[in-house]
Amino acid sequence: MEDDLISKKELLDITGISYGQLYRWKRKQLIPEEWFIRKATFTGQETFFPKEMILARIHNIVNMKDDLSLDELANRLSDSSAYDRVTIAATELIKRNIVSLTTMNKFGGGQTSEQEYTYDQIIHLVAVDRLLSTGDLNLAEAELLFRTLSEKTARFEGKGWELFFVRKMGVTSFILALAPAELIFDEGVRLISRLALGDLREQLKGMLTYKLI
DSSP, X not given: OGGGEEEHHHHHXXXXXXXXXXXXXXXXXXXXXXXXXXXXXXXXXXXXXXXXXXXXXXXXXXHHTTTSOHHHHHHHXXXXXXXXXXXXXXXXXXXXXXXXXXXXXXXXXOTTOOOEEEHHHHHHHHHHHHHHHHTSOOHHHHHHHHHHHHHHGGGGTTSOEXXXXXXXXXXXXXXXXXXXXXXXXXXXXXXXXXXXXXXXXXXXXXXXXXXXX
């Protein structure tokens, strides 16, 4: 769980934003109040954030703030329903580097397909693409992951989920659970990767904003 959090100091160091910017964006509701998590440490109380989501949100704010006012930006980033209506063709997903050609050829309609993909379908492709690009996943495992996401995530309609990618004695398994999930594995299980729907949606917002402007 601690690996999923980032301290305020680390966040400011990594992103290069100032303390004032961070709290100004909080006051403008660009960063949700619930993302500021107070925790006790050996030096006293410190503020932590959900790592993947806050890094994606700050990336989105920095890249969009020149085109939109802070109020417009807050509305855009908080309105998830607008993204749910987005559809994009395979050719555009490849052209904008949202999904790689390898993943589209394997799990989509290919490079020249004009098939339109929904937001949920794009999330599934991005999840597979992300693990393939890190080398954590081979193509056979990617097929199992894509099938699992396509067939099982509908059961979480309206709720967040987390994906746990584990191996035990060389055997791969994918576990889907309601977020936030805290699973406990036996000693023989190795957690290869963990993906959260909330993180993927936040990262995709930055990539798909052009569709809403």
